[in-house]
Amino acid sequence: MANIIGGIGTTHVPAIGGAIAKGLQKDPYWSPFFNAFDKVHEWLDETRPDVAVVFYNDHGLNFFLDKLPTFAVGAAQEYKHADEGWGLPVVPPYPGDPALSWHLIESLVANEFDITMCQEMLVDHAFTIPMSLLWPGTNARPVRTVPICINTVQHPLPSAERCFKLGQAVGRALNAYKSTDKVLIVGTGGLSHQLDGERAGFINKEFDQMCMDKIVHDPQVLTGLSSLEIIEKAGSQGVELLNWIAMRGALTGHVTKLHQNYHIPISNTASAVLLLENNTSAVPLRKAS
Numbered sequence: 001m002a003n004i005i006g007g008i009g010t011t012h013v014p015a016i017g018g019a020i021a022k023g024l025q026k027d028p029y030w031s032p033f034f035n036a037f038d039k040v041h042e043w044l045d046e047t048r049p050d051v052a053v054v055f056y057n058d059h060g061l062n063f064f065l066d067k068l069p070t071f072a073v074g075a076a077q078e079y080k081h082a083d084e085g086w087g088l089p090v091v092p093p094y095p096g097d098p099a100l101s102w103h104l105i106e107s108l109v110a111n112e113f114d115i116t117m118c119q120e121m122l123v124d125h126a127f128t129i130p131m132s133l134l135w136p137g138t139n140a141r142p143v144r145t146v147p148i149c150i151n152t153v154q155h156p157l158p159s160a161e162r163c164f165k166l167g168q169a170v171g172r173a174l175n176a177y178k179s180t181d182k183v184l185i186v187g188t189g190g191l192s193h194q195l196d197g198e199r200a201g202f203i204n205k206e207f208d209q210m211c212m213d214k215i216v217h218d219p220q221v222l223t224g225l226s227s228l229e230i231i232e233k234a235g236s237q238g239v240e241l242l243n244w245i246a247m248r249g250a251l252t253g254h255v256t257k258l259h260q261n262y263h264i265p266i267s268n269t270a271s272a273v274l275l276l277e278n279n280t281s282a283v284p285l286r287k288a289s
């Protein structure tokens with residue numbers, strides 16, 4: 001059985017990549033954000049995961065509005081980045097883990113998640129920025145990766161409950177995987193933000209803080225919200241919270257919060273990072289109803 005060691009939720013704002021490229025981590029605007037990753041780095045140094053399963057959303061690099069799967073799972077040898085037009089450096093590819101990808105795909109389909117399987121898949125800033133936050137250095141590739149893409153872009157969006165159940169199914173599949181790998185689960189995006197329309201710049205601190213608390217202690221409260229309710233409360237891009245909810249679903253053990261940071265704003269976004277440890281020897285979560 002693979003060992004799910006923990007989960008990390010983090011913002012994926014593209015401007016973070018620009019700050020990294022310019023070495024602005026200690027700049028007064030950026031330091032309250034970047035400093036929060038010191039604790040995460042210490043924990044990753046101690047725990048040294050072998051694989052990261054990353055729930056994220058594509059913003060039009062690999063999938064566009066013409067063909068957009070609700071859930072897509074990477075099954076590639078490696079995942080290439082490409083220019084998305086944000087003016088960010090294109091980073092070298094990330095190694096995949098095809099054996100684990102196919103195990104997850106087989107298990108998900110057997111459990112009635114009719115995902116799209118991708119033997120080629122470009123990864124955008126929602127994948128690359130979190131990876132460079134967790135493992136700084138353009139060429140740092142200390143883990144194999146399995147990207148799992150959730151549609152948060154083209155309506156209708158999957159429900160929070162469905163995303164939580166997707167995470168739970170991934171967690172069960174990892175527990176059944178014959179391997180001694182240490183697995184980190186990552187959920188990217190959010191928290192509240194809206195990039196366009198009448199509410200451009202919208203941020204909802206109270207809702208974000210409630211979400212960060214419930215993700216740790218009672219994630220099923222969030223699964224009671226419809227995706228449209230999340231958009232109303234967190235902004236049209238704040239619905240990237242769905243990736244965090246899937247991440248939390250995959251933590252099948254007893255979860256302990258080790259660290260969190262919430263900082264407004266980074267670009268147009270209420271930025272956040274949350275580090276959760278997963279203790280697999282303890283009580284399983286309540287089953288989703």
Ligand code: DHB
Nearest residue numbers: 012013014266267268269
């Ligand atoms: C921003 C946030 C995002 O989640 C994204 O995908 C693009 C831009 C921003 O705040 O600038």
Ligand code: FE
Nearest residue numbers: 126189237240
């Ligand atoms: Fe985004």
